Amino acid sequence: MPKKIVTRFSPSPTGFLHVGGLRTALYNYLFAQRNKGQFLLRIEDTDQSRRVEGAVENIIETLEAFGLKPDNKKPVVQSERLKTYRQYAEQLIKDGQAYYCFCTPQRLEQLRQGQQTKKLPPRYDGRCRDYSSDEVEKNLATNQPRVIRFKTPKTGQTTFADAVRGAVSFDHQTLDDQIILKSDGYPTYHLASVIDDHEMDISHVIRGEEWLPSTPKHLLLYAAFGWPPPQYAHLPLLLNPDRSKLSKRQGDVAVEDYLKKGYLPEALLNFILLLGWNPGTEQEIFSLKEMVQVFKLEQVNKAGAVFDTKKLDWLNGHYIRQKSPAELTSLCQPYFTAAGITADKKFLEKVVATEQQRIRTLAEIVEATRFFFEQPKYEAELLIWKRMTGREAMANLKRLADELQTIEEKKWTADYLEQHIQAFIQASGARVGEMLWPMRAALSGRPASPGPFEIAGVLGKKETLKRIEHAMQLLDGHN
RNA sequence: GCCGCCAUCGUCUAACGGUUAGGACGCCAGGUUUUCAUCCUGGUAAUCGGGGUUCGAUUCCCCGUGGCGGUACCA
Numbered sequence: 001m002p003k004k005i006v007t008r009f010s011p012s013p014t015g016f017l018h019v020g021g022l023r024t025a026l027y028n029y030l031f032a033q034r035n036k037g038q039f040l041l042r043i044e045d046t047d048q049s050r051r052v053e054g055a056v057e058n059i060i061e062t063l064e065a066f067g068l069k070p071d072n073k074k075p076v077v078q079s080e081r082l083k084t085y086r087q088y089a090e091q092l093i094k095d096g097q098a099y100y101c102f103c104t105p106q107r108l109e110q111l112r113q114g115q116q117t118k119k120l121p122p123r124y125d126g127r128c129r130d131y132s133s134d135e136v137e138k139n140l141a142t143n144q145p146r147v148i149r150f151k152t153p154k155t156g157q158t159t160f161a162d163a164v165r166g167a168v169s170f171d172h173q174t175l176d177d178q179i180i181l182k183s184d185g186y187p188t189y190h191l192a193s194v195i196d197d198h199e200m201d202i203s204h205v206i207r208g209e210e211w212l213p214s215t216p217k218h219l220l221l222y223a224a225f226g227w228p229p230p231q232y233a234h235l236p237l238l239l240n241p242d243r244s245k246l247s248k249r250q251g252d253v254a255v256e257d258y259l260k261k262g263y264l265p266e267a268l269l270n271f272i273l274l275l276g277w278n279p280g281t282e283q284e285i286f287s288l289k290e291m292v293q294v295f296k297l298e299q300v301n302k303a304g305a306v307f308d309t310k311k312l313d314w315l316n317g318h319y320i321r322q323k324s325p326a327e328l329t330s331l332c333q334p335y336f337t338a339a340g341i342t343a344d345k346k347f348l349e350k351v352v353a354t355e356q357q358r359i360r361t362l363a364e365i366v367e368a369t370r371f372f373f374e375q376p377k378y379e380a381e382l383l384i385w386k387r388m389t390g391r392e393a394m395a396n397l398k399r400l401a402d403e404l405q406t407i408e409e410k411k412w413t414a415d416y417l418e419q420h421i422q423a424f425i426q427a428s429g430a431r432v433g434e435m436l437w438p439m440r441a442a443l444s445g446r447p448a449s450p451g452p453f454e455i456a457g458v459l460g461k462k463e464t465l466k467r468i469e470h471a472m473q474l475l476d477g478h479n
Numbered sequence: 480g481c482c483g484c485c486a487u488c489g490u491c492u493a494a495c496g497g498u499u500a501g502g503a504c505g506c507c508a509g510g511u512u513u514u515c516a517u518c519c520u521g522g523u524a525a526u527c528g529g530g531g532u533u534c535g536a537u538u539c540c541c542c543g544u545g546g547c548g549g550u551a552c553c554a
Contacts, residue, residue, distance in 0.1 A: 213549040436513035448515030
């Protein structure tokens with residue numbers, strides 16, 4: 001019977017969830033789901049100095065907003081498992097696979113500097129590695145601050161088959177005697193993640209490429225404990241436009257920032273899916289369910305991917321257009337509220353519908369629809385189509401206004417207006433543009449906007465005529 | 480410095496050693512349209528360099544170059 005597939009996402013709670021982290025979580029989730037396995041969450045909070053209040057809650061909420069629900073209700077929290085790590089570390093000492101190190105940070109710093117000036121690889125010199133048990137006992141008895149280091153083999157090499165990169169190998173002599181338990185009693189990442197992955201029965205470790213160089217250390221620990229190692233898969237990095245590692249300095253990296261700007265979770269997820277993976281077909285649009293059906297680790301690629309939001313904008317526009325007007329309106333509601341715009345829900349829905357094909361992010365809805373809520377300000381020139389004169393524009397508006405006046409309020413809908421006014425224009429022998437451009441400009445105050453009938457339908461008869469009247473006055477003064 | 484990973488249009492990416500090197504975003508042009516957007520059609524644009532192996536390399540091997548990652552009592 002094949003081993004059950006279990007993956008994990010194991011962020012450090014040092015701030016908001018990063019888009020790179022979201023992708024790692026997504027791939028872990030997809031791989032587990034695809035193979036009917038489990039996707040677990042673990043919090044790696046072994047660095048007390050970097051702990052950020054509320055980060056754990058934020059990570060869980062964000063994952064949930066994207067539909068990436070872990071299968072463990074409560075995440076495994078490393079800071080609650082200190083005793084376990086210590087026991088395992090001490091076990092390693094008993095077995096001669098690790099040792100106490102009493103070197104001070106100052107000494108280590110000096111050592112490193114000396115090595116660097118001699119252009120040597122910075123590495124622990126092993127001073128405490130071969131202390132006699134008497135010396136160790138003495139230091140322990142006097143309560144000297146100490147760490148536990150792993151006794152890395154001095155010769156040989158570790159080779160492993162990475163699921164995305166193939167065979168990778170490292171010579172042991174290039175590896176350091178890694179600290180596995182810090183002087184404050186907390187484990188380092190290396191120890192904690194190996195123990196937890198083993199105890200959580202993780203079958204596949206899918207993580208960022210920055211972990212590739214420490215994988216041999218992890219494998220050596222598995223061997224020291226006598227545990228079977230998991231399968232590793234190292235994902236390509238997400239990059240800035242200049243191809244450096246994605247960073248805050250060159251744009252937003254927190255998932256929350258994108259959500260605030262009005263990107264839809266499904267768009268962001270779809271975008272991120274395609275950064276480092278391809279389906280092998282020409283499909284580009286994927287729901288979470290579809291992703292689960294087609295995701296394969298073998299189709300993850302090796303090279304880093306630039307996080308270029310152009311395509312994200314396109315995808316977001318696509319998903320916005322898929323929404324029903326009611327859904328889209330409630331998604332836009334917070335942006336209106338923040339802008340101090342309040343309106344009847346039905347009215348708001350009609351307003352939002354007029355811009356559904358134009359906006360690419362939810363945040364754009366406010367500026368795009370502002371003219372619905374207040375009389376727009378504009379110059380008379382705006383009302384004049386191509387090379388017609390202001391006088392002509394005014395005359396056309398007058399004819400339109402007279403005609404609109406005859407339409408009953410009950411019949412005042414975009415469809416009816418369109419049908420009626422188009423017929424009117426045709427009968428009058430005028431060109432469509434010379435009538436409709438001034439009307440649309442009068443109503444919206446903008447060179448680009450939804451069509452005049454759509455706007456008039458939403459504005460209503462009274463407001464529509466009022467705005468046309470306003471436009472005619474402007475033109476009158478202009479002539 | 481040392482160790483490791485990587486390398487196809489501007490960007491994301493396809494191409495069991497044999498393709499006019501394909502798709503998507505962007506950009507440009509045309510169509511629809513009162514404008515913009517949507518939508519439709521078309522176009523622009525790439526195998527980092529040098530050596531091998533092979534009848535034939537984007538593809539396999541080596542070297543170079545470049546980018547990135549690691550080199551912590553951070554993860």
